[in-house]
Amino acid sequence: MASPLALPAPLALLALPALPAWVILLIAPFVLLNVILGLVTYITLLERKFAARMQSRIGPYRVGPHGLLQPIADAIKLMMKEDIVPNAADRPIYNLAPIVFLIPCMLIFATIPFAPGLGVGDVNIGILFFLAVSSMEIVGLFMAGWGSNNKYALLSAMRAVNQIISYDLPFIFSALVPVLLTGSLKLGDIAAAQQGSLLRWFIFYPVIGQLSFIMFVVSTLAAENRVPFDILEAESELVAGFRVEYSGMKFALIQLGEYAHMIGSSFLGALLFLGAWSGPGPEYLGPAWFLLKMLFMFLLVTWIRWSFVRIRVDQILALSWKALLPATLALLVSTAVVVVWRTNGF
Amino acid sequence: MASDLAMIVPAVLRAMGATFKNFFRKPITVHYPDRPRIYPNRYRGLLALTYDKETGEENCIGCRLCEYVCPPAVIKVEMLKAPKRNFAKTFTLELYACEFCELCVQVCPTDAIIMMKSFDLSTADRREMLLDKDRLHAIGQQHEPSWATGNLLRDMQTPPKAAAPAHAKPAVPPPAQSQSGADAVGPRETA
Amino acid sequence: MLDRPTVARVELDWAGPERLTMNMGPQHPSAHGVFRAVVTLEGETVVAVDAVIGYLHRCHEKLAETLTYAQYPSIASKTDYVAAMTSEFAYVLAAEEIGKVEVPKRAQYLRVICAELQRIASHLLWLGTWCMDMGGALGGGATIFLYAIREREDILDLFESLVGARLLYGFFQVGGVRYDIPNGWVAQCRATIDRIDQRLGEYEQMLEQNPFFLARAKDVGVISRELAEDVGIAGPLLRGSCVPYDLRRAAPYSSYEDFDFRIPVETDGDCFARYRVRMVEFREASKIVRQALDTLPGGPISSRPALKSVAQIRIPKGESYARVEGPRGEVGCYMIADGSAKPYRMKWRGASFSNLSILPHIIPGHKVADVVAIMGSVDPVFGEVDR
Numbered sequence: 001m002a003s004p005l006a007l008p009a010p011l012a013l014l015a016l017p018a019l020p021a022w023v024i025l026l027i028a029p030f031v032l033l034n035v036i037l038g039l040v041t042y043i044t045l046l047e048r049k050f051a052a053r054m055q056s057r058i059g060p061y062r063v064g065p066h067g068l069l070q071p072i073a074d075a076i077k078l079m080m081k082e083d084i085v086p087n088a089a090d091r092p093i094y095n096l097a098p099i100v101f102l103i104p105c106m107l108i109f110a111t112i113p114f115a116p117g118l119g120v121g122d123v124n125i126g127i128l129f130f131l132a133v134s135s136m137e138i139v140g141l142f143m144a145g146w147g148s149n150n151k152y153a154l155l156s157a158m159r160a161v162n163q164i165i166s167y168d169l170p171f172i173f174s175a176l177v178p179v180l181l182t183g184s185l186k187l188g189d190i191a192a193a194q195q196g197s198l199l200r201w202f203i204f205y206p207v208i209g210q211l212s213f214i215m216f217v218v219s220t221l222a223a224e225n226r227v228p229f230d231i232l233e234a235e236s237e238l239v240a241g242f243r244v245e246y247s248g249m250k251f252a253l254i255q256l257g258e259y260a261h262m263i264g265s266s267f268l269g270a271l272l273f274l275g276a277w278s279g280p281g282p283e284y285l286g287p288a289w290f291l292l293k294m295l296f297m298f299l300l301v302t303w304i305r306w307s308f309v310r311i312r313v314d315q316i317l318a319l320s321w322k323a324l325l326p327a328t329l330a331l332l333v334s335t336a337v338v339v340v341w342r343t344n345g346f
Numbered sequence: 347m348a349s350d351l352a353m354i355v356p357a358v359l360r361a362m363g364a365t366f367k368n369f370f371r372k373p374i375t376v377h378y379p380d381r382p383r384i385y386p387n388r389y390r391g392l393l394a395l396t397y398d399k400e401t402g403e404e405n406c407i408g409c410r411l412c413e414y415v416c417p418p419a420v421i422k423v424e425m426l427k428a429p430k431r432n433f434a435k436t437f438t439l440e441l442y443a444c445e446f447c448e449l450c451v452q453v454c455p456t457d458a459i460i461m462m463k464s465f466d467l468s469t470a471d472r473r474e475m476l477l478d479k480d481r482l483h484a485i486g487q488q489h490e491p492s493w494a495t496g497n498l499l500r501d502m503q504t505p506p507k508a509a510a511p512a513h514a515k516p517a518v519p520p521p522a523q524s525q526s527g528a529d530a531v532g533p534r535e536t537a
Numbered sequence: 538m539l540d541r542p543t544v545a546r547v548e549l550d551w552a553g554p555e556r557l558t559m560n561m562g563p564q565h566p567s568a569h570g571v572f573r574a575v576v577t578l579e580g581e582t583v584v585a586v587d588a589v590i591g592y593l594h595r596c597h598e599k600l601a602e603t604l605t606y607a608q609y610p611s612i613a614s615k616t617d618y619v620a621a622m623t624s625e626f627a628y629v630l631a632a633e634e635i636g637k638v639e640v641p642k643r644a645q646y647l648r649v650i651c652a653e654l655q656r657i658a659s660h661l662l663w664l665g666t667w668c669m670d671m672g673g674a675l676g677g678g679a680t681i682f683l684y685a686i687r688e689r690e691d692i693l694d695l696f697e698s699l700v701g702a703r704l705l706y707g708f709f710q711v712g713g714v715r716y717d718i719p720n721g722w723v724a725q726c727r728a729t730i731d732r733i734d735q736r737l738g739e740y741e742q743m744l745e746q747n748p749f750f751l752a753r754a755k756d757v758g759v760i761s762r763e764l765a766e767d768v769g770i771a772g773p774l775l776r777g778s779c780v781p782y783d784l785r786r787a788a789p790y791s792s793y794e795d796f797d798f799r800i801p802v803e804t805d806g807d808c809f810a811r812y813r814v815r816m817v818e819f820r821e822a823s824k825i826v827r828q829a830l831d832t833l834p835g836g837p838i839s840s841r842p843a844l845k846s847v848a849q850i851r852i853p854k855g856e857s858y859a860r861v862e863g864p865r866g867e868v869g870c871y872m873i874a875d876g877s878a879k880p881y882r883m884k885w886r887g888a889s890f891s892n893l894s895i896l897p898h899i900i901p902g903h904k905v906a907d908v909v910a911i912m913g914s915v916d917p918v919f920g921e922v923d924r
Contacts (some may be wrong), residue, residue, distance in 0.1 A: 055683040058375045058403045151559055155905075227672060228749045306680050307365040308358075308749045309672030312906040313581065315752050357746035365680060366849045374687055386694075387719065390701035415847040417608040447611035447707040452715070452844050461701070494701065502717050502842035505641070505708075 028120050029110070036109055040069040040259045043298065050299060051306045081248035086149060094147030098246065098253035101140025105257040107133045108264040112187045115277050115286040126187035127179060130268060131172050134223075137261060138164050143241055144254070148245035156241030159313050165225055166320040171219035173328035177212035178202045178272040180335045191276035201275040208335050213273045214238065215328050217300065218264045222316065224258070226301055228308040228317050266297035385527040387493040390446045392462045393439055394486030395479065405458035406482070408434035411534060412450035412459055422443050441475040442465070452498040464490035541820055556584065561908065563592050569666065569912060570919030574896075583908060586900045593923040601883035606632050606850040607882075611707035616885060617921040618705060620659035622651050623863035624885070624921075625709040627870035630859035631883075632711045632792060635874045636852040643836040644713035645792040650829045651699075651708060652791075652861070653822040654692055654726075655656060657733065659864035660815050660822075661689040664740065666914035667812075671753050681740060688736055690728045698722055711850045713839030723830055730823040737819055744812075751885060754809040758899050758911035761806060770892045772866025773818065774915060777811035781805045784862035795832075796825045808914040818864075848878035865889050887921035 019027075045060060045067060052059030085094065111126035113119035123129060138161055145157020179185055181202060182193045192243030194200050203209045222229040243254050270293035272277060277286030311319075376383065379395070385391065408425030409484070420443045426435035444448050450459050462485060469475060541843040562573040572591035577585040597616060601609050613628045614621035626648065633640060640648075664813055672678020692831030693703040693841040700706045700716055744750045760770075775782055783800040801817035803810035841850065852874040860869040869886030892915050900911055 027463050051680075053373065056368055056371055056374050056687055057682050057683065061377075063756065092539055136420045151557060303362060303365065307362050307743070309678050309748050309753060310906075311752045312904055314904065347896040353746065354748045357748055361743045361747050364739050368680075368684070369740075374690075386698040386701075388716070389697065411846055415608060415844075417604055417612055445611060445705070446702060447705075448701065449608065449611060449707070449844075453846060455845070490703065499715070500845065502841040503713070503715060503837075503839045505837035505840065505842075525579070 004136065005038075023244065027249070032109055032120055033106060036106065036260060036263070037256070037288050039263060040256055041075060043210060043263060043295075044074070044255075045071050045304050046295070047298075050302055054303070054306055075133040075252065078252040079249055081251075081293050083248040083250065086117070086243075086245050088149045090147045090149060092147075093143050094245075094248075097140050097144035097147055098198065098250045098257070099140070100143055101137055102253050102257040102260075104133045104136040104140070104266065108261070110272075111187055112264070112267050112271065113191060113276070114290055118287065119188075122186060122188040125185045127175060127185050127190070127268075127272075131175060132189075134261065134264065135164070135168050137257065140257070145242035148242070152246050153244050156244075156263055160225070162244060162313065163225070163316055163320075166317050167219050167222035167229075167324070170215060170270075170320060170324040170328040173325075173332050174212045174215040174219055175268065175272060177208060177335050179203065180332070180339050181208075183339075187271060191271050191278075194275035195278045198275075198278075201278070202275065203273040206340065208331065209273065212328075212331055212335075213269075215324060215331065216269055216273065217297075217304075218324065219328075220269065221301060221304060222320065224262050224265060224301070226262075227305045228310045230310055262298065262301070263294065266294045266301070269297045270294045352416065353528045365442075371447070382525050385465075387463070389463045389492050390461045390494075391465045391492065392467055392485050392489065393441065393444065393450070393463055393477070393490070394460060394491070395437065395458055395482040396460055396486050397483070404433060405456045406434045406437065407432045407456055407458070408437075409455065411453045411455065415449045415453045417447060417449065418443050418445055421450060434479065437482060438477040439477045441477050442472050448494065448499075451494060451496055452499050455498055459497040460495050462486070463492050464489040466495075492519075555579070559905075568805075569917055570922075572912075572917070572922075574908070574912075576900075576905070578905065581904045583903055584901050586897050586908075588896055590893070590919070590922050593919045595924065597885060597924040598883055601628075601880055603879065605847050605876075605878040606711050606852060606880070607847055609846055610709050610711075611705070614707065615920060616887065616924055617863065617865070617868065617889070617918050619662050619918050619920075620655045620864045622655040622708060623861055623868050624870075625706065626652060626791075626861045627859055627863075627868045627885075628872075628883070629709045629711050630861065631857050631870040631872040632850075632852050632874070632880075634857040634859050635855035635872060636711070638712050639840045640713055640791070640794065641837050641840050644838045644840075646829050646833050647711065647714050647718070647838065648791050649793065649796070650726075650833075651696075651714075653825045653829075654695060655915070656822045656864045657730075657819055658689050658692040660819055661685040661692070661733075662865070663815065663913075663916045667910075667916070668851045669743075670909040671750075672914045681743065682739065684736070687777040688733050691732065695722070695729055696725055698725065703844050705776075707916055710839060710841075710844065712841035713837070713854070715839075715844075717838045718821050723833075726826065726830060730826055734823055736822065737816070741816060746763060751809065753906075753910055754812060754914075755807055756805075757808045757809045757903065757907050758914060759805070760895060760899055764895070764898055765806070767889075768895050768898065770866065770895050772888055772892065773811050773814045774866065774892055774895065776801060777803045777814045778806040784860055784867055786858070790859070790861065796828050798822075798825050808910055811914045851876065851878050852880070860886070863888050865918065865921070866892055868921070885921075885924050886911075887924060889915075889917035889919070889921040890924075893917055893922060 036178075048070075049059040049067065054278040060070035063070045063073045066123060085091070088211075108130050110120045111129045113122045113125055141164075142157045145153045145160065148154075152340030178190050182190045184190065194202060198204070201209075203213045221227075243251060246254060267290070274296070276293070277290045279285060281289075290346045397403065398405050408423055410423045410425065410426045413419075413421045413423045420440040421437070424435040424437075426433040446461070448461060451461055454460075458480075467485075468476065478512075558580045559576050559578055560573065561576060563571040564571075573589040573592070575587040575589065576583050577587075595615070597612070600612060604612060610625045610628055613624040616624045632638070661684065665682035667845055668681040668685075669678035674683070696706065697703050699718060699722060700708050708716060745920075760774060760778045762779045765775050765780055771782075780803060781800055781802045784790075785798075786800055798821040799817075801814045801821070803813050854874060854876050856871070856873040858869055858871045860867050862868075866888030867886065868888050871882075871884040871886070872880050873882040875881040895915065896911070903911065
């Protein structure tokens, strides 16, 4: 956390006056949340344009030049929609669910450093905080499904709990590989260990790096309910799943949470495997490189999403428990062996 | 398990490669209201009544053959008898129920009712699609007519008995080059 | 049973299996039309399917008694609206069989060309919607759907140049066809089928060994050979279950015996087998079109004088049952003619109607997600089911 006197390199350019720590503690999360919100809205547009190009069409085009105002139009539309609450819904749970879903998805950005020292809180257990908090969205999800009093929503919520819990373990294990390679849970340290040259990125670490990256991507797909693992909201069967009874601003909050979680996992992946802010050019370009790498992760996931059909829930669970979990465990153990071997100097 | 992986990974990459290849193809979207849609020559669009090219009189003789043949019965005609030839006193066509099957065009003896190469008639009020005679004539003046008129269609279907007149189809299969004639495929947009 | 009030909470009873009755349809993104399936679930497994149809009933058979032989082919398109020419074909074949009307060779070849192009277009729509059902409207399914529709639009352009309409034609007529091919159509047709053949290779590349696709389609919805022959299904469902029956070979109509094509038969009987059958049918259909274009004879396109009035076509007394091999199976038209300009009675054998009867046999035992996969591979069109 930046002390009042030493600002991180990118901000030093702005020549801000030295501020007391508690002021920075108020401003930084505010700025971060707003940036994330803006990023989330425009990343929906990016995804739509990207997917459209892969499908021989254009995507949003009419609202604003080349569709640039489309996310704003969507946001205004959602805010203006009538808030319909089903008669038999369990009101307190129904109303709280979007908030309980959204808060963890926003909280995960707290420990991510966007440049050396630039972040809300780069705590010692950074990655542990991220992984723990990001699993809490299941609570909000299940509350949404249960509170709607709708069979489709309930089915979807049950599938969600199944799937996210099953895939959190491989997610954690594959995210722990860079931790082992660095020797620290602090995200700033993991990023710093990859600075210097391209080949120091953990994705280029022989064999272990590539394998853990692939497993990270697969677990992210499943933890984010992206096709091929989006049985949770399978539109053609369950018609929007646990979100089916939400409209208007509550739906917007749930969408926001999903995409925020997606971006958060992309940031984490870029940090763990792609070297965070390392890139050619001066230091203050660091966050820009980080953003580009996050977009690369996001587009990779999007590319996979728009190329495959989804698989059934029992197949998803089989894949997780029978294939992915043993594989990530084995990978973690072999990483530990390699690290010990290396520190003892073979 | 390893052999499965050896099969799965290339298959996954192949599928992603197919999507990737399409990423670089030109999109096939046609920006419809900004660029007009190009209709082929035989397009069955809006219906219209025509005037005779030489005399400028209405072609319709009020014979009601179109009214009888129409499957959803959307045409209503009343004949007006006159010394030299008959006219249609009223001619109503309910475009909102029309099937666009072209049977009325097929049976019309004087090529009075034809279809246009345009479909642009959206309204907010369905009553505007109840076309009366004036409206039908106006549509005929506003848009480009399709190639298909009653006589041309009937000539196309009749088994030829005598030598082929100028505008009939040749008896041999048409060669594979497109000639610029009224009955060609017509312009198409290239995506 | 079907009117249970929805306000009641679902009681989850951990002591034993709780059966949940879930309604899929009639408004549902993957119901392929208006179809209501009341499925009874135990957890995720379907134990019973109760199909409710009739939401699209438009009294076609009564309508045929009030419309003449000249008018009805335009209406017949609306039964199987995805492959509209199939129904028109069956209707005019029935009328021609009773009236012993000769159809000139050129008209027969044109009918074959259009029927096969229609088969390709219909299978493209099947591929797109099936993958969309399995993959979701926001996902890989939509990608394949858009590719398939992109190809189908090219075929619809062909029909537009020929007939003037894209979806519902009115191309067939008792005695022949109504339109002859314009100049330049043959070249456009050849170019289109070449392009589609090549793009089909791309789709197969995307799907054939795709592990996710195989996981959804293999061993799902297995129809055994005995069941297929018992229940009375037809079309790719039958040929996917090792029964080599295709009307174009078994009872050739309209010069199909002149063409050289093979009938794909698969032995597994699951969704993947039916997918393979249809993919091969694509290629065989384009083979037939090419052969027909190469050997298209000259001559008239109708053996009867051109249609000039509504009651022009009169069929003498008699009855017949004419059937064609549509993309979905056997489309049959049973007609009783009484000498006037309208049939006395006309009955449709809808291919999808008979194919739907297989659902209560094969769906129980599968998971909910498989219901849409199986329905997609059965490929019903509800215009044909409800008529």
